[in-house]
Amino acid sequence: MIVISVVTALALLALVTQAGIVAVQRAHPPQGRMIEVDGATLHVVDIGPRDSGMPIVMLHGASSNLEAMRRPLGDLLAKDHRIILIDRPGHGWSTRARRQDSTPGIQARMVDEALGKLGIDRAVFVVHSWSGALGTRIALDHAGRVAGLVMLAPVTHPWRGGVGRYNEIIATPVIGPLLAYTVTLPLGYFVAEAGARSVFLPQTMPNGFVKDSATPLLLRPREFIANAYDLVTLKEAVAAQAPRYAEILAPVTIIAGEPDKTVSTNIHARPFAAMVPNAKLIVLPDLGHMVQNAVPDLVKAEIETMIRHIVPAQAAAD
Numbered sequence: 001m002i003v004i005s006v007v008t009a010l011a012l013l014a015l016v017t018q019a020g021i022v023a024v025q026r027a028h029p030p031q032g033r034m035i036e037v038d039g040a041t042l043h044v045v046d047i048g049p050r051d052s053g054m055p056i057v058m059l060h061g062a063s064s065n066l067e068a069m070r071r072p073l074g075d076l077l078a079k080d081h082r083i084i085l086i087d088r089p090g091h092g093w094s095t096r097a098r099r100q101d102s103t104p105g106i107q108a109r110m111v112d113e114a115l116g117k118l119g120i121d122r123a124v125f126v127v128h129s130w131s132g133a134l135g136t137r138i139a140l141d142h143a144g145r146v147a148g149l150v151m152l153a154p155v156t157h158p159w160r161g162g163v164g165r166y167n168e169i170i171a172t173p174v175i176g177p178l179l180a181y182t183v184t185l186p187l188g189y190f191v192a193e194a195g196a197r198s199v200f201l202p203q204t205m206p207n208g209f210v211k212d213s214a215t216p217l218l219l220r221p222r223e224f225i226a227n228a229y230d231l232v233t234l235k236e237a238v239a240a241q242a243p244r245y246a247e248i249l250a251p252v253t254i255i256a257g258e259p260d261k262t263v264s265t266n267i268h269a270r271p272f273a274a275m276v277p278n279a280k281l282i283v284l285p286d287l288g289h290m291v292q293n294a295v296p297d298l299v300k301a302e303i304e305t306m307i308r309h310i311v312p313a314q315a316a317a318d
Contacts, residue, residue: 020186025220035114038110039106044085047074047078047082055082055120057126059086059134060087061129061131065213073293073299103233123147124307128291128292132263135151137241143248143250176225192210193210200288200290202259251278253303256283258283259285262289
């Protein structure tokens, strides 16, 4: 009887999950175009004037999608600049063929290929959190694509500890998918808001953020599993690439907060800035992890300052 009850409960949860997937995807449909690259299909939103000079590519962190970069920062920048927002492989409406394609190196190659298909030769990259590792990897492996790099609360170095026991479980074969396709979505509805609020601290999460940022898309099984793989493989990936950071010659601006409890500024931003020749580090007191939401005007000003310096330097080189 116990076995039958467990199987019945899992079957019911699986049905609830499938219904939830349909509801979430109807509530948050894709907003851009799909670009096929080797090993993935990337969802890309291209906004702002096309003839505005240097384009800006925005890459989101873990447990999110491109909407986390679009509102408010991307929309603010799009008034004067061409903005390319990309759902990372496996996130939002982007898919990837292999869950194991989770490292910054692999995803850097995919993003570079997509930008080539869009006809974007060089751009300023704006990256948040997990994508700090991705932005640096693009600058290392595809340096010609990177005119400049603006990093918001970036992950760059290995850290003590893990990434949460639940991520390790979800990334475990058999057990992880079983949980993801039964429990994750129903449970996630109850904890998503509280989890998002904790990332904003000490700032207050804006009203409606979870809905406006399409955060519920994360609760879909295939994305939840992809996110877990991204997180459990990240430490080893940054440990491997960190010794190369001095090779990054593009201008870099890092904006981070002193009390950020999600990504430590002392472990990541400060050591990274010390290694990179053309780095500018801005550390703000009382700034949490969601830099693009807390100080969008400052981020916009730093991006535009970087572009103003890049364009004359590029003209002189030509």
